Amino acid sequence: MSDGEEAKEKRPSKIARTGSFVDDRLGLARVARTTLRKVFPDHWSFLLGEVALYSFVVLLLTGTYLTFFFKPSQAETTYEGSYEALRGVEMTRAYRSAVELSFDVRAGLVMRQMHHWAAVVFVAAMVVHLARVFFTGAFRRPRELNWIVGVTLLLLGIGNGFTGYSLLDDQLSGTGLRIAYSIVLSIPVVGTWITSLLFGGEFPGPDIIERFFVLHILVVPALIIGLLVLHLAMVVHQKHTQFRGPGRREDNVVGERIWPTYAVKASGLFFLTTGVLAALGGLAQINPIWIYGPFEPSEVSAASQPDWYVGWLEGALRAMPAWEVRAFGYELPNPFFAGVLLPGLTFGLLYAWPFLEARLTKDRDEHHLLDRPRDRPLRTALGVATLAFYAVLFLAGGSDVLSTEFGLSVNKVIWSIRISLFVVPIVAGLVAHRLCHDLASRDAEPPDDPSEPPSGGHSTDPASAAEEPEHDEGIQPISWPPPVTVSRTGHPPAHPLGS
Amino acid sequence: MTPEPGRHARPSSRQAYLAIVAALSLSICAGLGLAVVYATGGQAQLEGVLLSVSLLGIGVGLVIWAQRFLPDDEAEEARKPLGSAPEDVAAFTAELERGEEAIGSRRLLVGLIMGGLGALGLALVFPIRSLGPRPGRGLFTTGMAPGRRLVTAEKEPVRPEDIPIDGVLTVWPEGHEDEADSSTLLIRVEDESLFTEPARLEWTVGPVVAYSKLCTHTGCPVGLYQAEEHLLLCPCHQSTFEVLAGARPVFGPATRALPQLPLGVDDEGFLVATGDFEGPVSAGFWDRDR
Numbered sequence: 166m167s168d169g170e171e172a173k174e175k176r177p178s179k180i181a182r183t184g185s186f187v188d189d190r191l192g193l194a195r196v197a198r199t200t201l202r203k204v205f206p207d208h209w210s211f212l213l214g215e216v217a218l219y220s221f222v223v224l225l226l227t228g229t230y231l232t233f234f235f236k237p238s239q240a241e242t243t244y245e246g247s248y249e250a251l252r253g254v255e256m257t258r259a260y261r262s263a264v265e266l267s268f269d270v271r272a273g274l275v276m277r278q279m280h281h282w283a284a285v286v287f288v289a290a291m292v293v294h295l296a297r298v299f300f301t302g303a304f305r306r307p308r309e310l311n312w313i314v315g316v317t318l319l320l321l322g323i324g325n326g327f328t329g330y331s332l333l334d335d336q337l338s339g340t341g342l343r344i345a346y347s348i349v350l351s352i353p354v355v356g357t358w359i360t361s362l363l364f365g366g367e368f369p370g371p372d373i374i375e376r377f378f379v380l381h382i383l384v385v386p387a388l389i390i391g392l393l394v395l396h397l398a399m400v401v402h403q404k405h406t407q408f409r410g411p412g413r414r415e416d417n418v419v420g421e422r423i424w425p426t427y428a429v430k431a432s433g434l435f436f437l438t439t440g441v442l443a444a445l446g447g448l449a450q451i452n453p454i455w456i457y458g459p460f461e462p463s464e465v466s467a468a469s470q471p472d473w474y475v476g477w478l479e480g481a482l483r484a485m486p487a488w489e490v491r492a493f494g495y496e497l498p499n500p501f502f503a504g505v506l507l508p509g510l511t512f513g514l515l516y517a518w519p520f521l522e523a524r525l526t527k528d529r530d531e532h533h534l535l536d537r538p539r540d541r542p543l544r545t546a547l548g549v550a551t552l553a554f555y556a557v558l559f560l561a562g563g564s565d566v567l568s569t570e571f572g573l574s575v576n577k578v579i580w581s582i583r584i585s586l587f588v589v590p591i592v593a594g595l596v597a598h599r600l601c602h603d604l605a606s607r608d609a610e611p612p613d614d615p616s617e618p619p620s621g622g623h624s625t626d627p628a629s630a631a632e633e634p635e636h637d638e639g640i641q642p643i644s645w646p647p648p649v650t651v652s653r654t655g656h657p658p659a660h661p662l663g664s
Numbered sequence: 665m666t667p668e669p670g671r672h673a674r675p676s677s678r679q680a681y682l683a684i685v686a687a688l689s690l691s692i693c694a695g696l697g698l699a700v701v702y703a704t705g706g707q708a709q710l711e712g713v714l715l716s717v718s719l720l721g722i723g724v725g726l727v728i729w730a731q732r733f734l735p736d737d738e739a740e741e742a743r744k745p746l747g748s749a750p751e752d753v754a755a756f757t758a759e760l761e762r763g764e765e766a767i768g769s770r771r772l773l774v775g776l777i778m779g780g781l782g783a784l785g786l787a788l789v790f791p792i793r794s795l796g797p798r799p800g801r802g803l804f805t806t807g808m809a810p811g812r813r814l815v816t817a818e819k820e821p822v823r824p825e826d827i828p829i830d831g832v833l834t835v836w837p838e839g840h841e842d843e844a845d846s847s848t849l850l851i852r853v854e855d856e857s858l859f860t861e862p863a864r865l866e867w868t869v870g871p872v873v874a875y876s877k878l879c880t881h882t883g884c885p886v887g888l889y890q891a892e893e894h895l896l897l898c899p900c901h902q903s904t905f906e907v908l909a910g911a912r913p914v915f916g917p918a919t920r921a922l923p924q925l926p927l928g929v930d931d932e933g934f935l936v937a938t939g940d941f942e943g944p945v946s947a948g949f950w951d952r953d954r
Contacts, residue, residue: 447709
């Protein structure tokens, strides 16, 4: 044994030998060590972006597999595969290969369903991550550029989801394409040109599947990868934000080092994410295109719903009153408002928000400490109201389903939605604002001390005090001052978004 | 949150260790099981479950490992100011400006370079132009033409009496069955006296009227007919059209009536189009009225 130990001391370890081989050629030891020792603040909400990243990895892996079997062609063919119900049916090679890879390629169906589920989760994780960044103020200086990159990633993610499910050329995706065509057609002046160039002619056009395929598997993924690298590089360079806490200041970052704990945890999260996606892909049917049948332009099924991340647009198209603008012999068709203007405004405001907020608050300082949502009641209320607005639009996207479920006429459902679009965000925003104030003023109260005389209004009943979770052993009562003192005693708001 | 000495020797660490062993063992079994399932022909649900278990096993193992056995002491790192030192910025700007002056002093050459790049940019527009035809009159016309018979999906011509009362039939102009913009709805009502303005009575054949099947909102096929109320419904965005009154929109986002098709009957008694639709079919666009 002692011989072996001696030998071990003399001979450098395997890692060290490989390391010095690489370092002799690239000289990276210093940088690599800094990377290993990097500190990452620990909070569950910082994992949301990671879930999006890991879903994207699953998308790349499963997607690559699918390209080996999918044939992006609109050439007509007749199905002769193992799915009885479609045998002898005329269809495009795109649809046929999608059905074949679902039934006749081993593991094909699991791969296809994992791919679709990963897309659903990818966009969902991005949206929740964006909400986290918004509500905690992580977009403020110096991170405005990374916010812009992030919003672009969301846009690309939604776009690639749409091009993805449009490729299969089933009845549902064809209907979606038809609507997308009409939306683009509604753009003033250039709409007819863009559709003609994009589709290669009038709908359905001879080329759209091939073109969407190139966009879906090459152009957009390349952009996403580039921006993802940029997104992460900026996080590494600027260092992650952190919540307030003992020892956490604007000029430091407190947390775990990357190596080994954080790296192992992150790898664990990768496997957990992929594991959940695999379970969904195997057990939860998604987009059963063989039921929808091949696309037939003159047919459509009731209850045609897109993937969830397009639901708000579908809802906006449905809830929009029958307005159009006609002047000087020209026309601004109805789908323009819901299909072009609304998403334009949505993403325009998202891109502009860090700069708008800085202008409103006159706060142009660097921030590395995060806000808790309650500390910025107005921002939180605005965010909640916005989310509520899109949630109502999302519901509107299923207006036909709602009307069957609740036994109401479609007219009543649409009118309820039109009214809700104004009422629900306002109510949700007010409730959020109120909650923020209540939570913040509860924080502002001094920790309950039995020796203190009871103060007016606030219950000092020892029984109710004992229920307060703050008294759990090991967790300090909030010992840091909130950035903006919001109390019922009425401090003037130091911050327009703090009131 | 401060690290306590001896934290890693918690009494439950043995259980945690066993949990990791179990998770990783399960993962190995699931991975081998997946290989077996795959080799023996595959089964989608089983593949998904086994793949999931093999991945989740590794994930759970790694997470418990990190939580319980890897150092969790808090580290601190200083944040250096992000902006560069003013002298660095000044030096960089000076460097850039020096180069710019050297280049910019030859104004004619700079102008020519810009001209060259501009011409190149202009030339690069033309490959884009190759992507599709100029949007011409195609959006204004369909396969309908005077005397062209209307045929079903089975390419059978149709007599007015073939359509049941309160019935709907989708037809295309003969020989143009593949044109997506030509699909047409033939609707037969109980009696022709029910038709009112703005329906063009001279374009109906008795109780049979024809409208474009494509919704004027986003072009979905208007597939649902409620015979009692004589309403056509678009399943996509619930636009509703009143069949007796020229298919004018009565609910939903559609702003225009479904264009009516002038109908006639040929020598053999089959329904024909006597012209194209009264206006462009399907969704609206900028110069639709031109």
